[in-house]
Amino acid sequence: MKAEDIKKIAVIGAGDMGHGIAEVALLAGYKVAMQDIEQKFVDRGLTRIKESLDKLVEKQKVTAENREAMLGNIETFTDVAECASDADLAIEAVPEIMDLKKKVFQTLDGAAPGHAILASNTSNMSITDIALATRRPEQVVGMHFFNPAVLMKLVEVIKGDKTGEATMQTTYDLALKMNKVPVRIEKDSIGFAYNRVNAPTQVLLSLMVERGHVTPEQIDARMRKIGMPMGPYELMDYVGLDVAYHGARYFSERLSRDYEPPGWLKAKIDAGELGKKTGRGIFDWSKGRPEIDLSKAKEDFDPAVLIAVQVNEATKLLEEGVVNSADEIDKAMASGGGSGVGPFQMARGIGYDKLAAICENLAHEFGVKVFEPTATLKKGKI
Ligand SMILES: NC(=O)c1ccc[n+]([C@@H]2O[C@H](COP(=O)([O-])OP(=O)(O)OC[C@H]3O[C@@H](n4cnc5c(N)ncnc54)[C@H](O)[C@@H]3O)[C@@H](O)[C@H]2O)c1
Known part of the structure; x- marks a missing residue:
């Protein structure tokens, strides 16, 4: 038919x-x-x-x-x-x-x-x-x-x-x-394309808070200052912390223990603080959209780290034959979210060698295998 x-x-x-x-x-x-x-x-x-x-x-x-x-x-x-x-x-x-x-x-x-x-x-x-x-x-x-x-x-x-x-x-x-x-x-693998490519970003955002490296406000202020309409932690609240939590559990059980949700996220779920829909999550939503104090921006936070872990995961989809081309992944990521631009398009502007080095550092710093750069990312001919 x-x-x-x-x-x-x-x-x-x-x-x-x-x-x-x-x-x-x-x-x-x-x-x-x-x-x-x-x-x-x-x-x-x-x-x-x-x-x-x-x-x-x-x-x-x-x-x-x-x-x-x-x-x-x-x-x-x-x-x-x-x-x-x-x-x-x-x-x-x-x-x-x-x-x-x-x-x-x-x-x-x-x-x-x-x-x-x-x-x-x-x-x-x-x-x-x-x-x-x-x-x-x-x-x-x-x-x-x-x-x-x-x-x-x-x-x-x-x-x-x-x-x-x-x-x-x-x-x-x-x-x-x-x-x-x-x-x-091309293969029904965990998270298909869009959710899979986004998953390691959640791991990184969770770990940065868990280890006390940053506060959500510092990162959201930084990302807002460079033009993002909504910071990544506010976005987690907006979508619902329960969605982030259950997604992390699902990936943890099926793909890698690295995805196990951190203690602070579980505590939020247990307290019923699920984000926008309950009036409180990472931020206070009781008076509407949270005020982010842009003066708190962590200026030395490199936004490329958020792109690096996405591009790295996207290369795994190519290696595993889940999606046939980088352009198809860009198409999925650009049309599934609000950014309108795909990870490989962004990567070409930054340089694959820089992104591979960032992933290497993150894997070492956090002891997380999911961040380890793939052979494809290291080769950089995508
Ligand atoms: N909500 C999302 O953001 C989203 C996005 C993409 C995919 N999905 C997927 O879409 C599916 C539905 O999710 P949803 O968010 O619409 O859930 P939902 O709970 O809003 O809707 C599910 C509906 O199915 C009905 N239902 C239950 N058993 C049924 C049965 N045996 N026969 C017919 N209808 C039955 C329920 O009464 C309910 O109205 C799930 O597989 C979910 O993973 C959800």
Whole structure:
């Protein structure tokens, strides 16, 4: 099946991601069938879609007639099998629990037409394992949207061990039709591309505070002074310290113990200080966005260290064959976050030799293997 043949998309789970993916599909002109386990969850998802479309009408990005037409294109269900019965492609966005995902895929496999592609929006789980629940593993693929799905451009298209090339290509082309920036992930390895490249930065930020080298305010002030709209610690608070903590645990269990979250972060979680959403995290958010005193900037902190650990991790994706080229990784990193620029683009301006030396020093200083420069980074011919 080609992307042009896809007319109807089923979305399983109408939560934060599911309702957003359904809206993206509606905006691209598809018929959508959206499902959740209870009517009240389906209704909430539909209300969120309506509210979001209202905003787009207000901003004159969508006409009022178009909004009505899109709402006429969505049907809702509480039963997975009914929802997928005439879909050309289904996207699963239920909670990140393997048994739950497998159950959903087993039902989808039994109910969806034989030609249908079954995609998962999992953040981290193995597409190969999910596909085992079906009799069509060559038609099972990862389609990883970022939050909020309507705004974020990146979609990682993930190949499981048995995913067919036709399925990869059709899913990639569908993401393009949805006005997204797709990036091919050739192996379903931990964190895929975007989350993996960002992970060592979290280790470094955590360790710098743990060892008492710096305060979050000193670093955020420094990064704000050189033009970043939000410092890295404020960003952690903004996204949620629970997200950082669970992500670190996940990487620690599967990739390297270096990712184990530090004591101060665990203490914040235990105290319920999760950042913006609870009014307090690393900073105080009770009166809105925290005031960062720019005079506290640690002027001798070299921002290149944050780039060095990212570029180094990105070279591991090349060495492991997870992504095929540096340009693809740059595309993923530039469109998955707010920076608009990829790590290799930045590295070329700084020099690979300097970045490799920084990684060598960091690995030595903190005793952390994850920071050790790769052979690719040291060679610098990327
Ligand atoms: N939130 C994010 O930032 C984000 C980003 C990318 C990917 N993801 C991934 O997307 C998936 C969904 O995450 P979310 O943040 O939307 O979660 P969520 O909790 O907001 O939504 C999940 C929805 O699935 C429903 N559900 C539970 N069991 C179900 C079942 N058996 N059948 C159908 N629906 C069921 C729940 O009622 C809920 O409405 C997860 O795999 C997550 O890792 C999340």
